[in-house]
Amino acid sequence: MNPLDLQHIPSISPVGDLGKSLPKGAGTTEEGATFSDLLKQAMQEVEGAGQVAQQAARNLMTGEATDMHSAILAVQKADVSFQMMMAVRSKLIDAYREVMRMQM
Numbered sequence: 072m073n074p075l076d077l078q079h080i081p082s083i084s085p086v087g088d089l090g091k092s093l094p095k096g097a098g099t100t101e102e103g104a105t106f107s108d109l110l111k112q113a114m115q116e117v118e119g120a121g122q123v124a125q126q127a128a129r130n131l132m133t134g135e136a137t138d139m140h141s142a143i144l145a146v147q148k149a150d151v152s153f154q155m156m157m158a159v160r161s162k163l164i165d166a167y168r169e170v171m172r173m174q175m
Contacts, residue, residue: 117152124149
């Protein structure tokens with residue numbers, strides 16, 4: 072067989088209209104939630120952790136609660152949640168910038 076003979080290679084179909092070839096429900100998770108829904112839910116959880124921390128600190132300062140450890144734990148949890156959200160935001164922005172730099 073001649074190595075330059077390309078007759079035995081099957082033809083490749085063109086790649087046009089990629090959006091039409093996506094299966095129905097593409098871009099959703101198994102439960103049906105979209106990426107934006109997951110981001111919104113994560114942001115709401117971070118906001119909720121911040122509100123819990125504020126309430127725990129307020130209760131500690133007003134004397135309604137005497138357990139300092141749970142208040143400190145709530146504040147630390149809110150801080151870690153916020154830092155994680157900011158790290159994810161930075162990664163998303165970096166990914167967006169990388170996609171924008173790609174040449175078509």
